[in-house]
């Protein structure tokens with residue numbers, strides 16, 4: 001088990017070596033009402049890199065482009081040793097339909113914009129950010145492959161898409177000899193575990209490394225929210241934290257607070273912080289390659305990096321698993337039932353595939 005940022009993991013079915021915790025750069029810039037000013041963002045970057053971190057996550061439209069611009073500035077002296085991941089598809093110009101979306105025109109223009117903003121001549125990893133249920137996937141995959149052949153992008157990946165479509169895309173890429181998708185970025189944490197139904201097993205089968213975002217559910221798992229927040233309205237001015245945003249998107253629910261409470265109890269037992277326990281649960285998960293840390297201040301980042309030192313007992317792990325467990329539903333429940341096992345496998349003994 002990795003306990004340092006420079007104990008690397010391989011990204012999906014590729015040879016690329018990435019740190020077991022990525023650094024999220026959505027907090028670089030304050031344009032979204034929460035985040036870090038340039039000097040503070042620089043400290044986040046320096047701290048992460050000094051500890052051996054090499055994997056940084058941004059997107060062309062994060063903080064209206066400031067995230068990429070700051071990251072490009074900070075990364076200049078060590079560009080070659082970093083794995084810079086960015087994303088395309090969200091609208092770059094509101095009202096201009098082709099300034100976003102997964103199609104070829106948006107893909108090529110977005111990559112050029114990201115190269116300029118990041119002040120680099122190649123992107124290590126390019127994600128399709130949000131699936132639109134519209135663009136033919138051959139158009140996307142062929143466009144991505146063209147960019148790889150041009151040397152502007154080294155690896156391609158996908159975020160926020162249904163498992164059936166990602167699986168289909170990977171099969172098409174494999175059969176056509178196009179660049180395969182090497183990573184799947186999804187929301188995954190103790191509160192949001194829908195990925196366990198199909199996305200995570202699919203990623204493992206199809207060779208995509210799972211990169212969880214919002215590993216602390218936007219901060220809810222740090223224990224900083226209480227029952228009073230269940231009825232609070234997201235009004236007033238931004239205080240620079242995620243609170244108004246979290247309340248606005250309904251991230252603070254009774255179920256979420258109950259799970260956060262269990263995280264707090266396990267943290268007390270371990271002499272750790274809830275943030276470290278919440279992050280460590282994703283980090284130690286065998287289906288996961290590298291969760292993305294979201295930190296607004298150096299103190300939060302320092303705290304979160306402590307997750308690398310957390311190991312759970314089997315009992316603690318079972319408690320956490322149980323607190324956030326979801327019903328997998330059909331066909332998973334049916335296929336796992338004793339009756340179905342007996343009907344399909346009888347008393348056959350088959351060793352699990354590695």
Ligand SMILES: NC(=O)c1ccc[n+]([C@@H]2O[C@H](COP(=O)([O-])OP(=O)(O)OC[C@H]3O[C@@H](n4cnc5c(N)ncnc54)[C@H](OP(=O)(O)O)[C@@H]3O)[C@@H](O)[C@H]2O)c1
Nearest residue numbers: 024025026213214215216217218219241242275294300303
């Ligand atoms: N692909 C996608 O669609 C997508 C979507 C979302 C995020 N992402 C990526 O994933 C990264 C991480 O996501 P996230 O920001 O949602 O992660 P997160 O870890 O779930 O939430 C981060 C927020 O939690 C609070 N926090 C973090 N560490 C803390 C600590 N130790 N103590 C107290 N509070 C703490 C901070 O909020 P306060 O401001 O309230 O202190 C911080 O902004 C982003 O930077 C981005 O790169 C990708």
